[in-house]
Each structure stands twice: as C-alpha cells, then as structure tokens.
Amino acid sequence: MRTWDENREAMNQLWPTHEWTNEERKLVCEDLSPLDQDVLYDAIRNAKRNHDTPFVHLKWLIDEYALLVLLRKRAAARARALAAEPEPRQVVKIDADENARMRSELKTVIENATAGDYHSIVDVIADQAAKCKMEMSTAFGLITYLQQRLGMNNGGRIGDAA
Secondary structure (H helix, E strand, C coil): CCCHHHHHHHHHHHCCCCCCCHHHHHHHHHHHCCCCHHHHHHHHHHHHHHCCCCCCCHHHHHHHHHHHHHHHHHHHHHHHHHHCCCCCCCCCCCCHHHHHHHHHHHHHHHHCCCHHHHHHHHHHHHHHHHCCCCCHHHHHHHHHHHHHHHCEECCCEECCCC
C-alpha cells in the first residue's frame, strides 16, 4: 500500500527540475493526497510516459488517474459479468415437417423473385425463423440461395454472380 509521501517523492524523482510554487504544492496535495495511492502511483508513471517534459501539470495526473479508475471499474464489471451464472439456454424444438414446408414455400418465392423483392423476402425469412417455424440453418441457406439467385454478392448489392 503506497502512501502520499511515497507518491510525492516519485513525482519529485520523475520531474526533478520542476519547481512547485507554494500554491501549486498546496493544490497538488489537496487534490491528490485523498486518492487511492496505488492507483495514483500508476497514474504518475503514465503521466511521465505520456508527457516526457521537465515539468508536470496537475491536470495530467488527474486525467491519468481518472482513466485508470474507469478502466478498473470496467474490468471489475466485466469480471462480475463473467462470474455471474449464465442464462439457461432455452431449447427450441422446431417441427421437421414445418421446417421442410417453409423451406419449400420460400424456395418457390425465391425462384420467382426480382431484385426489388430482396429485402422483403429476407424479412419474411427472418420473421419465420424468429417465430421458430424453421431452423436457423434453413434460414441461412435460403438467404444464401436468394443472393445467388439474384446475382448478389455480400452486402446485398446487385452484380455478377459469385
């Protein structure tokens, strides 16, 4: 556990030619001494890495400290999220006959489609998959077939068949 005196000494060593006025010294002490000194030490070192000058600004130290605190909070939140129990998976049973029927019907629609029908057909396929009327692999296959049938490359652009 670092102390304010140790961090003040680290600043003096990293910026040995910097002369603090009495008011600056007071302001630095008031702003930095109540902070988490271990995090402040890392912030001091990062400020030196990012601003290799013979002088230091209080703002640099405060900005580096705020960034480190933010990054630590995000890391802690991420760790909590990973440690939390995952949501149980919902097993969805899709009727094989319904899946085959939807594939057949939509394949017929695709065979009669024009380029202007692309987005509406994709919406129908996505809607049927969301309603669990067909498997996702079937939906993916139908959209791939639609793109090939209309001569579209990735991104839904009309062009030469891939």
